[in-house]
Amino acid sequence: MSTTTGLDHLGASSYSLDEEESEFFKAETGIHDDEELRTHIVAVQEKAYKVHPYPCIRRFAFTKLKIARLPGYEQLLKLGKERRGAIFLDIGCCFGNDTRKAIYDGFPIEGVIASDLRREYWDIGHELFKSTPTSFQVPFLQGDIFSPTFLSPSAPLTTPPSTSAPPLSTLTTLTPLHGHISAIHASSLFHLFPESLQLKLAHALGSLLSPLPGSIIFGSHGAAPIKGVRVREPGEQGEYRETFRHSPESWKELWDGEVFEKGIVEVFTELREIQRGDLGSGVGDGANGRTAYWLLWWVKRL
Template sequence: MNKLLLRLGQYSRCTMASEEMDRKHQHNNRSLDHLLKGKVYIDELPPDIEPIRSLLEKYSGIRTKDVDEHIYRIRERLWDIYPHVSIGHFRFLSLKLTFDPLYHIALDRLVAPRSSSSFLDVGCCVGQVLRQLAFDGVDSSRLYGIDLESRFLDAGFDLFMDRGKTKTTFVAGDMLGGGESDENLQVLEGKMGVIHATSFFHLFTWENQIRAATRMVRFLDPNDPEAMIFGRHVGTTTPGDREGTGGSRKYLHNAESWQSLWDEVGKLTGTSWRTEVNDIEEPSTHLHSIADGTLRRIRYGVFRT
């Protein structure tokens, strides 16, 4: 769960002057509680929470009977920072990447004898991916995370109860920014064998995707022929610009446009890249609904050639 760039607007509670008006306009005039319930904010932990429960028990040492309360407490803290569906629906705890074949390729590389390869999670949020890798046997000193929101990183230490224990490097910085953010990101340059970025690229315009991807290339070890970037995001059967929240613009990809983007990145960086794209066969109820049904949840890989 990378940090999304746009915050939700403030809702106000609407009351009607009479019961008749209330009945007539109840669909369009909803209270904050009604709007949030089941849409942006849910009370019950989702059914796919078991992997994170297990991680919190085995990695963090939290007693089984205390895990759910611990999760709820951290969720409320994150909600105060960023009241978005990704927090309200507990998506910041997702470990779905462990079902990605490329995760296991990356894991094998990272735990191989005499391996010096490093791993970067872009938009790492609370760092659940990095803790899973550490639990799976990766030396945490070769794990890195970046997020725009430093308070997410801080909450991650409390969620996993490893402050002062993990050797993972966390960086608060903007993949599209300059100035101080650029200085913060210098620690990442030229070190990475694997970069993971989920729910990241689909937030941006084509131009900003180029900027972010070009920066990722700078983070990769230039002498590593097996360097790769992988993750998942929202794609489409009809690539192009889409309107996002608050009138923002973003570019969604199919396989052909994704390769075209990395061809352009290659020209800008003097590198060459091969991409793979696969649809993910799983319920995607949180995708924005549109009439033509073109949106897809896709898994991608980017490989040096």
């Protein structure tokens, strides 16, 4: 199989799907031949990497169905089944693979909305899954969640909004959804920003979450046993840049007592140690410099 000239470093050889991932991608794309599916996914990966060279694209992270393996996922599906009019927001949705997985597993499509800074990735998602805006009618909002014109600042609601949420297909910003969203998924997102913007992002998501008990924000991202600017990752041009990582303890403190009034949310965290072969020696943590830490978490309204 050929690869695009100059993109051999993307490591198509690292492509692999387990049984669940293979079943999902075959069902969603309609491609049932393993080699044909591999060729298709690798071609989309190469195209997406040209838009912005995120390491997660290079590692085929978009094939890993990470949302379904998060501790908050069952609560998301439960809300979709039991809460009338439940709304699910996939923020930083990239190709929309997690958005589609939630729908595939039963969350009502009419209650789903996705958002990302770059529309190109959502469009590439249609290419990846061989769909169109007509065949896959989930509203997509392109925008910068830090911009007050896209999401106006607001404190978390303590009582349900006095009006119903507008039809999702009519939205051009997230502001009308203050206090209306039952579940928010945010993975591989927070660690992209310095500490001050991670706090601002958490406040933004908190303002969108419904005050009804069981409403949840959940996800995963890079973390550390002790918070601080202590982890470096490859930048766009191969240089190394410093990044901020929360610890499980500081992450809990951020949500319970800072974003939300203390005691009105429950916060779960699980720190996992992983080995990253794509990290250069001395870049990560641990004796070999190639250890990284990943935080799985959820924040639930009580």
